[in-house]
Amino acid sequence: MLKVVIVVLLLAVIASLFTSLVFLIRDGGKTNRVVNSLAVRVGLSLTLLALILIALWHGDLSMHPTPYH
Known part of the structure; x- marks a missing residue:
């Protein structure tokens, strides 16, 4: 499960990265959507x-x- x-x-991190790329190409960096993404x-x-880190600690x-361990 973990x-x-x-x-x-x-x-989700990869999807957010590509979403910001799409916003950058579409808006040309004129809006805040890239920064928010x-x-x-x-x-x-x-x-x-x-x-x-918490899972490793627990x-x-x-x-x-x-x-080979």
Whole structure:
């Protein structure tokens, strides 16, 4: 379940990035839609980072330093 949430957040970050690209091309940077879309992307990225750090801290995710572990 946690990995699904992480993947969904990653896809939302990518969608927000492409949305801001579309706004930049369409508006030419004359409106605030690009800034708002990039602010949403930063918020989603911070949420994703916090979720991963909390999951690592609680032991829900584990890091494997080598692939042979």
